Amino acid sequence: MAATLPPPRLLPSGDSAITVEFSRNIDDAANGRVLALDRAMADTPVEGVTETVPTYRSLLVHYDPVRISFEALGEHILALAQLPIPEATKTRRWRIPVVYGGEHGVDLEDVAKTLKTTPDDIVARHVAGDYRVAMIGFTPGWSYLSGLAASMQMPRRQNPRLLTPAGTVSIGGVQTGVQCLAGPSGWHLLGQTAVRTYQLHRDPTFLLEPGDAITFVPVDTKTFAEQDRAAAAGEIVAELMPS
Known part of the structure; x- marks a missing residue:
């Protein structure tokens, strides 16, 4: 189902961060995709990524531009963002x-x-x-x-x-x-x-x-x-x- 959704927008945030925007509105569907991408990036660490910050409708990805380029990181992010969202196994x-x-x-x-x-x-x-x-x-x-x-x-x-x-x-x-x-x-x-x-x-x-x-x-x-x-x-x- 996630693969049928539009890909997120990748917005440069200075020279060392990317904003991955799933929606321009506050809604649970967009937030679910944000948190799923955040988990996916934690599960598959990328050389050069230093921190991820989830928000309501976007994920801010900090990276070291000496170790990875905007283009390479963007391709990786888009691939992860199109994966089906796994069902939550446990919610606190x-x-x-x-x-x-x-x-x-x-x-x-x-x-x-x-x-x-x-x-x-x-x-x-x-x-x-x-x-x-x-x-x-x-x-x-x-x-x-x-x-x-x-x-x-x-x-x-x-x-x-x-x-x-x-x-x-x-x-x-x-x-x-x-x-x-x-x-x-x-x-x-x-x-x-x-x-x-x-x-x-x-x-x-x-x-x-x-x-x-x-x-x-x-x-x-x-x-x-x-x-x-x-x-x-x-x-x-x-x-x-x-x-």
Whole structure:
């Protein structure tokens, strides 16, 4: 089936990287091809390739132009990109606890008003979603998730905040996401999780990987505080479900 799909576009990114673009839109089909190519390149290492970075709809391939040319690498990439996408043998599913609303989710009330419903309904809709990690980016551990219900989608804030809390769980456009470190954001803050998707001196340093499945579970403020203390000490408070 993958062989019937159009080949990706190969775009030079400076003199030492290639952007392999599968689509100009955010969609799971394109992201599936991105992750399949990323795995294929990891399984069949190429002399001169130094790093691959998967995104929603493209794969950035860094290479050493002294060791391999753009043309040679491009041919190899196109050949791998046309291979059938193998069926996933195992998908990791994480249950991530979230405390919604109040000081932990300051935009929950406004989101409910905008969507003409109640905060409780917004929470119910959000936890009912079946999400997938499409990419990691922006800041360490920032996990972009596909699968947000159409009834939850809304434009980003007109005025982004310069600082939002670590652990924020938010929505923006067609996406939801888990922000690990404190930082700027134009998304709508629904809640907060104690889960550290990135923790420098923990093994693993990065908890979530592209392709992982995510389910959110609501918790109260007391549970959040307990989990936050445990996570600060290096515990993984997310639950990895049996495969």
